[in-house]
Amino acid sequence: MVISVASGKGGTGKTLVSVSLALSIEDEHVLLLDCDVEEPNTHIFIKAGFDLLKTVNVPVPRVNEALCVHCKKCAEFCKYKAILASKTTVTIFPDLCHGCGGCAIVCPVHAIDEEMHRIGRLMHGSTANIEVIYGELEISKPLAVPIIREVKRQISNDSLVIVDSPPGTSCPVIEAVKGSDFCVLVTEPTPFGFHDLTMMVEVLTQINIPFGVVINRADLGDERVWDFCKSKNIPILLTVPYERRIAVSYSKGVPMVVDMPEWKEKFKDLYKEIKRLLNK
Amino acid sequence: MTQIVVLSGKGGTGKTSLVASFAAIANDTVVVDCDVDAPDLHLLLRPSVLKVKDFYGEDLAFIDKEKCIKCGLCIQNCRFNAINSDFEIDNLSCEGCGVCSIVCPTQAVTTVKQKAGEVYISKTAYGLMVHALLFLGQENSGKLVTMTRLIAAAVASEQRKSLILIDGSPGIGCPVIASVTNVDYAMIVTEPTESGIHDLKRLLELLKIFSIKPFVCINKFDINEENTKRIQEFCELEKIPIGGKIPFDPVFVDAMVNGKTVIEYARDSAVAKELTNIWSKVNAIINNKKEE
Numbered sequence: 001m002v003i004s005v006a007s008g009k010g011g012t013g014k015t016l017v018s019v020s021l022a023l024s025i026e027d028e029h030v031l032l033l034d035c036d037v038e039e040p041n042t043h044i045f046i047k048a049g050f051d052l053l054k055t056v057n058v059p060v061p062r063v064n065e066a067l068c069v070h071c072k073k074c075a076e077f078c079k080y081k082a083i084l085a086s087k088t089t090v091t092i093f094p095d096l097c098h099g100c101g102g103c104a105i106v107c108p109v110h111a112i113d114e115e116m117h118r119i120g121r122l123m124h125g126s127t128a129n130i131e132v133i134y135g136e137l138e139i140s141k142p143l144a145v146p147i148i149r150e151v152k153r154q155i156s157n158d159s160l161v162i163v164d165s166p167p168g169t170s171c172p173v174i175e176a177v178k179g180s181d182f183c184v185l186v187t188e189p190t191p192f193g194f195h196d197l198t199m200m201v202e203v204l205t206q207i208n209i210p211f212g213v214v215i216n217r218a219d220l221g222d223e224r225v226w227d228f229c230k231s232k233n234i235p236i237l238l239t240v241p242y243e244r245r246i247a248v249s250y251s252k253g254v255p256m257v258v259d260m261p262e263w264k265e266k267f268k269d270l271y272k273e274i275k276r277l278l279n280k
Numbered sequence: 281m282t283q284i285v286v287l288s289g290k291g292g293t294g295k296t297s298l299v300a301s302f303a304a305i306a307n308d309t310v311v312v313d314c315d316v317d318a319p320d321l322h323l324l325l326r327p328s329v330l331k332v333k334d335f336y337g338e339d340l341a342f343i344d345k346e347k348c349i350k351c352g353l354c355i356q357n358c359r360f361n362a363i364n365s366d367f368e369i370d371n372l373s374c375e376g377c378g379v380c381s382i383v384c385p386t387q388a389v390t391t392v393k394q395k396a397g398e399v400y401i402s403k404t405a406y407g408l409m410v411h412a413l414l415f416l417g418q419e420n421s422g423k424l425v426t427m428t429r430l431i432a433a434a435v436a437s438e439q440r441k442s443l444i445l446i447d448g449s450p451g452i453g454c455p456v457i458a459s460v461t462n463v464d465y466a467m468i469v470t471e472p473t474e475s476g477i478h479d480l481k482r483l484l485e486l487l488k489i490f491s492i493k494p495f496v497c498i499n500k501f502d503i504n505e506e507n508t509k510r511i512q513e514f515c516e517l518e519k520i521p522i523g524g525k526i527p528f529d530p531v532f533v534d535a536m537v538n539g540k541t542v543i544e545y546a547r548d549s550a551v552a553k554e555l556t557n558i559w560s561k562v563n564a565i566i567n568n569k570k571e572e
Contacts, residue, residue, distance in 0.1 A: 008318050009291065009292065009318055009320070010288075010290065010291010010292045010318075010450040011290060011291040011292010011293060011450075012291075012292060015475065036451075037453075038450075038451030038452045038453045038456075038482075039289050039290055039291075039450065039451055039452065039475075039478070039479040039482060041290075041474075041475040041478060041479070044474045044475055044478060077378065077382070079338065079339065079376055079377055079378060080377075098375050098377060099359060100359050100360075100375065100377030100378075100379050101357070101359055101379060102377050102378060102379040102382060105357070105379060105382055105383065106382060137452065137453055139452060139482055139485045139486050139489065140457070140486055140489045140490075141453075142422060142453055142454035142457050143453070143454065144451075144453040144454070166451065167291040167292075167317070167318065167449075167450050167451070168317030168318050168421075168449065168450075168451075169317050169318055169414075169416060169417070170316075170317045170414055170417065170418055170419065170421050171372075171417070171418070171419040171420075171421075172453070173317075174372055174417050178372070190533050190536055190537070191320075191323050191536050191537060191539065192296065192320040192323060192536060195318075195320055195323060196318045196320065199318060199416065202416050203416050203417055206416065206417060207372065207417070220530065220533045221533055221536075221537055222537045244503075247500075247503050247528075248503060248504060250473060250475075251471075251472060251473040251474065251476075251503050251504035251507060252473075252474060252504065252507075253473075253474030253475070
């Protein structure tokens with residue numbers, strides 16, 4: 001089973017929920033995937049040694065100057081402006097390239113082949129029953145999606161998979177939650193949390209992934225998140241109050257279920273509730 | 281014209297609340313919401329829209345079933361697995377590259393421009409605001425950020441405004457890169473948590489590569505004073521100015537619930553005073569630079 005954890009708004013507690021859930025399920029093997037590859041944080045909370053699993057590369061064009069006839073067809077084709085061609089030169093901007101391979105196809109003299117361009121890496125670490133894989137975008141590289149795709153390729157059928165997603169509502173989030181059996185939306189009952197929650201609810205409805213909500217810092221803010229969930233029949237799976245000691249242990253990189261073991265039962269119940277909702 | 285972008289690396293550190301407050305203090309900037317994935321600034325500045333412009337993102341492939349002979353070349357050549365065995369396009373996977381249309385022997389595949397969002401020029405109580413909305417699940421937020429900033433720059437020069445204040449998005453990828461290119465300063469709003477510090481360091485490295493001068497504000501500094509000290513020491517070592525320290529205060533949420541900036545909602549509060557201090561420091565940095 002694949003459970004993704006998303007939020008829309010950043011900083012609502014996605015990683016807190018992902019990590020706490022993983023640490024609370026003690027009788028199953030858990031694969032925890034951090035798909036917030038721009039700013040991955042799960043490895044801060046799971047005490048394990050992390051090693052390089054693999055580098056992530058995208059194929060980018062390489063022009064053989066000796067063959068090039070400077071017809072500019074490659075540059076005209078490229079939708080991402082990754083090729084700049086003049087009458088005498090061709091310049092490739094690897095960071096803009098999406099690796100579609102079209103330039104090599106349109107080149108009439110086969111002057112273009114491809115080379116690999118590194119954009120990030122996957123790191124791996126494990127504890128007794130949790131395996132963590134996080135993607136990390138190389139700094140100054142713009143494309144997060146190919147790394148997220150690579151993290152998700154590590155999913156194996158036999159374990160419970162928890163996917164920690166990036167904030168936002170656009171392509172990286174969709175890539176992260178795509179294919180999951182259930183999505184946990186972590187929100188806070190503030191106007192920002194509410195606004196971004198409604199955006200994520202629309203996204204998940206569009207791509208047909210069942211979901212429920214965890215309300216973090218539940219005693220702050222106003223009623224809008226609660227009323228919205230009630231009116232849309234969205235299950236509220238768990239509420240976490242704003243407590244200084246939760247914020248303090250988070251700030252130290254200590255998962256709340258480690259500092260406050262009584263929370264383990266609540267996260268176990270969260271998992272049970274998801275299974276119940278999915279009839280599993 | 282000076283452009284300042286407010287960033288954080290980690291989400292939820294308080295960028296938008298701070299930007300709205302600074303817009304209220306400065307009272308004559310062009311304020312820009314470049315968090316096009318999850319824009320929230322309008323909830324505090326309550327803009328009234330003056331003008332809307334369409335944003336076209338990536339193209340989308342379209343297969344004409346009448347012309348299609350199901351040869352499968354498009355499927356074979358698509359690197360994004362966006363065409364299924366029934367020759368249907370998965371709009372969420374299609375990156376609009378156009379490879380399918382060039383390999384199709386019967387010209388059954390075309391790529392079609394898609395309206396992917398909107399950019400708004402609006403009026404607020406504190407001056408003009410340029411903001412945008414990316415339609416759900418669309419790609420290319422970086423391109424929309426760039427368009428939003430171009431419009432903001434045009435508006436600022438037309439209205440002779442000397443300062444553009446940009447609310448950025450979390451992370452360090454495409455939309456953030458689009459929001460930092462050619463800005464003069466980046467204000468980083470961080471928090472004294474392990475995650476906050478980890479993400480701050482990655483963001484600072486990005487800014488170094490783009491030669492953007494950073495300064496740092498530590499929000500909710502009293503959540504972990506030891507970590508706050510670590511951030512201060514780190515910044516000192518790296519010669520990064522600290523704009524100020526803001527305590528955790530539920531007044532931010534109260535102001536938000538009321539759809540107001542902290543400056544309007546609680547003008548005499550300690551945080552409002554601290555924010556005013558920070559803003560005068562920012563101005564001093566900008567003015568010093570101008571004199572140089």
